Amino acid sequence: MEMVLSLIIFGGCYVLLVLEKWNRALVAGAGGVLMVLAGIYTLDQAFGEYIDWNTIALLFSMMILVSLASKTGVFEYIAVAVAQSVEGRPVPLMFMMALITAVGSALLDNVTTVLLFAPVLLTMTSRLDLPSTPYLIVLILSSNIGGTATLIGDPPNIMIGQAVKDLTFNDFAINLGPVVLVIFISVMGGLFFFYRKQLHVEEEKRQQLMNMNASSYLRKDRTLFQCLVVLACTILGFVLHPLLHVELTSVAMAGALLLMLLTYKEFAVEDVLRNVEWVTLFFFVGLFMLVGGLESTGIIDEIARSIIFYTEGDLAKTSLFILWISGILSGFIDNIPFVAAMIPVILEFKDYGMSNIDPLWWSLALGACLGGNGTLIGASANVVVAGLASGAKQPIKFIEFFKVGMPIVIFSMVISSIYLYVRYLIFFN
Template sequence: MQERGQRMSTTIAILIFLISYFFIMTEKINRALVALSGGALLLLLNIYEWEDAFVDFIDWKTIALLFSMMVLVSITKKTGLFEYIAITFAQKVRGEPTSLLIGAGILTAIGSALLDNVTTVLLFVPIILTLTKLLQLPAFPYLLTIIFSANIGGTATLIGDPPNIMIGQAVDHLTFVSFLTNLGPVVLIIFTCMITSVVFLFRKKLTYSKGHVRELMKMNGEEYLKKTPMLYQSITVLLLTIIGFILHPIIHIDLTTIAVSGALLLLLLTEKEAGTEKVLQEVEWITLFFFIGLFMLVGGLEKVGVIDELAKGVMWLTEGDLPKTALLILWVSGIFSGIVDNIPFVAAMIPVIREFQSYGMANLDPLWWSLALGACLGGNGTLVGASANVVVAGLAEGSNQRIPFIRFLLYGIPLVLLSLIITTVYIYVRYLIPFQQTL
């Protein structure tokens, strides 16, 4: 009887997830409403309790980090700083659309590696949306490039993407330098392939009017700056927050704590000029509630054991063989991370990979690198595959530049497949051939 009940719960959780995912893809109903409704159904049908949802499944640290960065960006936006940066950047490349695209990709990738990809897109998307509007360029190629660059760049370092942070916390000897030296080379290859492909695919749309460029070159970016105390307060607090992120491995203060502290400090400093109520009205609440709903949906799969079974299945298929296990982890995590948020999958895989030590595996590093690469790069597959994707989609929608789910899919899936093929070769050549030679 208990086994039948478990099977029923598993079937219900999978069905609710698939139906919710279908409606998120079709975009007929607001995605936050769909995700939250799916989560509410799981509660109504007793798949899990409110306590499970609030304590175990909803990642409040991610929600708080996003909220804090949205507050920082919202206040900073009022100073005209983003318009100033956008105009200066566009004038440096003389409004040339292709140079603008490549520059946006490079800056996003570097920012995502040094900070984290969510923070980077929150800072950079408003600038790109300002630029594309100014030069009358299609926003989609630039937003696509920012998402891809954020996930690829974030793969390179310990703090760039949540899965890497989780792996770094679980494995003491994997440091910031370890991630950079082991993942950096393949990230550079994949980024080069991605940016070349995007430029080629959108080359016919990356045209510009000489009239718009003349108007751009006449503009004085400083005129957009509102040189009030709020400008200097915003820049100072934003820089302090970013420095805090960079120093995270040294000062050992949680990224979310740094972001929340920065947001509260800036709200206190600018209360009279910006107004807390007005700032909070501009927060992308739809994006935050979509995240909460998504965590609840994935939590349903976690509760009934789907994610754990998937992780164990990987190990059962490979029979403890290191080369097979490494490549299977890479592909399973890459494909799975395109469908759901990669955080729960990585959380389930970490203890399973640790178990391999009991099978006599002395060096588990190839498995950790496979998990990190698959989980981070797989996030480019769909619009809900990674936190950065959801944030960019929310910011774009707020500026009437909605990114269609299916249209993103048509570019995301081929990129993920290409990334996984390149990564397979890299892992095999760098780690698995030397391992086989020692046998």
């Protein structure tokens, strides 16, 4: 009976998340509370076993760091300076924004990056009288592709990194970076060719851009230096994690606390905390509780056994199966709940004789992160950009994004399959 109840609660919440009729944090939280009320697990178990507080703390710390850095105007400065560096030419501007977004998504996280750059991009396209949709679509795609490359780049990777302590920041970069680079170059080349005829800028508009003073956006005091140094040191701490033997969450928390202490006179703590994406954090809390219900009732074990049965326990088949399933499903449902459900499934594979399951983690990361490019609801970054675009009265049409995004997902899955097979799986056959 408990198994049926947990499935009903989880499935109902999943449908509501896809439909987006209600706030997703409320949906996930309500589902988690229903799990407790139904007696599937106790509240002590929810808070002690199923909610991953390391992931919550890491996200919270990064939100504080980026919130403080954004108050210095450094991100607006970068956007204007980049546009001026290419003299307002539309195609080079698209390439530079895509590159900066991809790099920013890898080093900060893609949701934070698009929150910072989407408003700036909307302003830029308005000033240059350019259609915003192609640029916003490229922003979404490059953020999801770039975020795939590192442990902190995309929420699914953060969740995997917290679940598997042996996988470091460098492991993600080394194992996912090469294929992400190939996919980014290929996809962006195709998009520039696809959109090139839609992008034209009048000479007068270009001159207006060139006359802007990019440095006027910067807060020219000590806080700028403090924010940049602490942010750089935090990222360096992530890279040196294997040598320092300090948890990523501890590094992020230390960086956030240090920066708040250094800047509390200029930026009130209350204002900083007000800018934290609390909805996202509470969504994760509810999500962990939802998945905990599936784990508590043994459904996760059944899924693991089913995949093993279907793939006959073959590492190559299992890896490619996870890649394609996660890639396709993440295009139609938010990739965060899918990854939350799959993590305990993959952990179960060790009990079924698989000694080396690292390729399965890379398959899940590639599939979930890149698959999020399929539709506007496939990843958190997509939803954020779509919301900002609608607020600026320049909405992105679902079908228009789908026509571009889904072929890119299929292409990304093909490239990822070849990469995984050649690098990790060929010697197991």
